[in-house]
Amino acid sequence: MLPYLRLSGSPYDQGIAQGTAWAERIAHNLELYFRRFEVECKLPPFEARSRGERYFAAIQQQNPAYAAGLEGIAAGSGQPLVDIATLNVRYEIVYYQFAQDTAPVYLAHEAPNGCTAFALMPAHSADGHLWLGQNWDWMEGVQGALQHITEPDGTRILAFTEAGIFGGKIGLNSHGLGLCINGLVSVGDNWAGLGKPFHLRTYEVLRQKALSQAKAVIIANPRTASGNFLLGQGGQAVDLEVSPMGIGIWEEERQLVHANHYLAPERFGIEVPPIEWLDRSHHRAERLGLRLGEVEKPGLEDLKAALSDRDGAPYAVCRTASPEEYALGEPYRTIVSVIMNLGTKELWISDGPPHENPYVRYQV
Known part of the structure; x- marks a missing residue:
């Protein structure tokens, strides 16, 4: 089981609690x-810290509560x-490095090749509810955790x-928003633009009461980094492909599936740099869509089976590290x-x- 922590109080208090409880994992x-x-x-390190320092000054203006949470984590964990x-x-x-022409060969060929997400509409699920889910694929060594937060x-x-x-990056809240x-990545990504960072946007989304409010958080200007956000509430789901140049908006009657490529970037004025691993992203999206469509009205066990798909392993929906990755750099796998x-x-x-690995059930 993943580490599990209940948090409450002010953002600073939540940060203190996370920093104290997970000090070793944070280090x-x-x-x-x-x-x-x-x-x-x-x-x-000095250049990475310089970028972090500049961004923190922007975050203090963009969302003081989030900045206070970071201060709490630092105090609780004993980290700068x-x-x-x-x-x-x-x-x-x-x-930003992924999108550069001078990016290392390993990055240009592999990362950020991970994460396959879906939404299954209520009329097409076994129990008549809206379902969301995903595999989050990233560096094998990263340490994650589950938070149960009361704001x-x-x-x-x-x-x-x-x-x-x-604050959290994948999840749902008591308003039924997921x-x-x-x-x-797209042409135009630039950390120095200091737009609201990815994890600040996920923090804000998970604290909204309505889907329309969550959508507004994602599409707000300025957008200086690309990303995909699959949102759902009640009987509606929407997929938002964000880039500095434009926004792709997708809705479907039965299901939505997204991996790590834009579905039709030219339609929304988005330019994508040449990255060789995108064929793997297409494969994962196609496989997950196929598995979801095998059952007329999928239930929980069908969704588990779809996310466990190993076709094309190790570069499958359910990702495991390849032998070549251990020689080239940090191996990737499905973290959660x-x-x-x-x-x-x-x-x-x-x-x-x-x-x-088994699934463990939690409830808001």
């Missing part, structure tokens, strides 16, 4: 990411605030996060698999690839 993730910044992204801030904008730092306004949130990243995510019933407000999560 581990900081070491992992700063090594990755330097070895794979060619960013020495600049390091915690850098960790919380690691998406902007790393994905001062009474909103309750179940969310997965990486230890040291505040969120899944995928990494994307998440399934959410937005009607009953239940969440199932696996600690590792679901074909060999």
